[in-house]
């Protein structure tokens with residue numbers, strides 16, 4: 001048993017995470033550690049963002065794998081044509097939810113709820129492509145996406 005320095009409750013060693021490569025136990029129990037880190041995230045949104053960016057920079061392959069797996073999980077088998085109002089952009093995707101987020105990641109000026117809209121849903125990609133190119137011919141932006149990662153996954 002070990003007394004937590006934060007909540008002062010005696011708890012089993014299994015309630016503490018190890019530090020220093022498993023040599024020592026944390027002074028705070030797991031539940032206090034979680035509470036603290038949650039509070040830290042809320043208090044430091046900028047640092048948290050930087051933390052994520054650093055992680056992505058240092059672990060590009062790992063992040064790509066995770067993102068890929070997540071994307072594949074979210075696919076529902078349909079192809080969607082979507083429109084982004086603020087850039088007048090039209091594109092297609094198998095996964096509207098992820099597509100929306102990718103635009104955010106790729107630095108386009110798109111925040112949640114600023115005009116991402118599904119225009120139509122198709123069983124076949126060919127159909128979706130036809131609608132997309134029709135809309136592009138009407139003057140909507142889009143097409144020519146050179147990002148191989150997106151191309152192969154969306």
Ligand SMILES: [Zn+2]
Nearest residue numbers: 004007029032
């Ligand atoms: Zn505690």
